[in-house]
Amino acid sequence: MNVGDWIRKRSIISPNKTAIIFEDQKITYRDLNHRVNRLANALLKAGIKKGDRVAALLYNCPQFLEVYFALAKIGAIFVTLNFRLAGRELHYMMENSGTGFLIFDAAFSETIDSIRSSLPIATKNFVSLGEHKPRWAKDYEEFLNEGANTEPDIKEEVNLEDPQMIMYTSGTTGIPKGALLPHRKTFYNTFNAVLYFDMTSKDVMLVVMPLFHSGGLNIAAVPTLYTGGTIVIQKSFDPKQTLFLIEKHRITLAMLVPTMLNFMLKQANIDEYDLSSLKTMMVGGEPIPLSLIKAYMDRGIPIRQVFGQTETSIQLWLSEEDAVRKIGSVGKPVFHADVRVVNKRGKDVAPGEVGEIILKGPIQMICYWNDPKQTAETIRDGWLYTGDLATVDEEGFVYMVDRKKDMYISGGENIYPAEIERVLGEHPKILEVAVIGVPDEKWGEVGKALIVPKDGEKISEEEVIEFLKGKLAKYKIPKYVEFTTEFPKTASGKVKKAELREKYGSKKVGERIRSN
Secondary structure (H helix, E strand, C coil), rough: CCCCCCHHHHHHHHHCCCCEEEECCCCCCHHHHHHHHHHHHHHHHCCCCCCCEEEEEECCCCCHHHHHHHHHHHEEEECCCCCCCCCCHHHHHHHCCCEEEEEEEHHHHHCCCCCCHHHCCHHEEEEECCCCCCCCEEEEEEEHHHCCCCCCCCCCCCCCCCEEEEEEECCCCCEEEEEEEEEHHHHCCCCCCHHHHHCCCCCEEEECCCCCCCHHHHHHHHHHHHHHCEEEEECCCCCCHHHHHHHHHCCCCEEECHHHHHHHHCCCCCHCCCCCCEEEEEEEECCCCCCHHHHHHHHCCCEEEEEEEEECEEEEEEHHHHHCCCCCCEEEEECCHHHEECCCCCCCHCCCCEEEEEECCCCCEEECCCHHHHHHHEECCEEEEEEEEEEEECCCEEEEEECCCCCCEECCCCEEEHHHHHHHHHCEEEEEEEEEEEEECCCCEEEEEEEEEEECCCCCHHHHHHHHHHECCCCHCCCCEECCCCEECCCCCCCCCHHHHHHCCCCCCCCCEEEC
């Protein structure tokens, strides 16, 4: 069995059950399986075979999951693309992965058109959906009509150890790394989610986090479909619309980030909505303050927290019972994995001692795509070293000390300063640059770019921001810019980020601010 078989099985067990609700459309498990089969057969007819890479650049929509399950059935590898990225970033991921087929929303036509001549994708292998589709791409529905709704006849069996997806995660070098994830990881990650969230076929899950993220796809959507429940897909987050959907569809489970919870409290009249159907809200992506936990618990809405990364999905979880008692903790290990916090000697830390979170088990990635060096540094003796520093208390609850390297989280999005620094380093007037995360009431954290100009050069804050536009996704562009004459460095010449955070870690009087 592979992940694609789940939809086939569900179409037999509960064919008339609603699998997906999207806007005014309801899709049963039978209809979903038929569409998945049509896409799978059309892709086979187009020459896509086991191991080939197929990418999708889509908003949250049913077609995203059609692509997901169709590729799983035929053994092709799904390359998920973040629709917030700039063309340059998308180009790297498709070129690095050797993507040979792209399915995209017509809203991104201009971005794709600007890079398609240098992509490793044949002219006939661009498929688009939505309004105003470009002439150079096939229509998605017409492409589906090229395939039969019968189960695809695959020549080579697809099993649990075969690769299923490549999800890109930026590394400390600023170069995105493609985590190669097998069907096996999806299976055990799903089992973890079902156990932890007490999922059943009666659950209705709100999917509002982006499906290209592990949270939206691997924690919310896929486990719900595995159990035979119903997912309600929201194209993009809007606090009032989210609350409306919870009330309208009697949502029982939802996966969000703290920023979303905060917006729902402050930008919508939350108490005007009937949220009594909610069993729990699952929260991940960034630390959640006690005040926010209590605000929802006071309204009868329990908060369960999760912690993980693309390479493994969920690693640790914290129940609603412990959310207040163990405030600040990221929880205890998931069922289907061994998670430890170890010191530099590889020994488990004593309570209060700082160490690195490492993990071993079936939820591990296979490797980083085409990156044996980074893979060898990350997976050692069967253990995946996360780079996250943490402590453990006497009861075994894990507490984060520092995020992976210098990463910060803004509105639930992981942002790696090295990626921004690498782009700004190309500016002819900049000698050195360092980017740090600073507190922000709205987004949790935002970026601050610290700039050392070249001798004799003058550069403005506006010029720095303008230089980044089109080269990076909008959410990665720092909100603050500050100039200095030099950076503190180690004996080997490395910038001391800890000292920069201590000195520049808050907005200062007179500092220029980029408007949102």
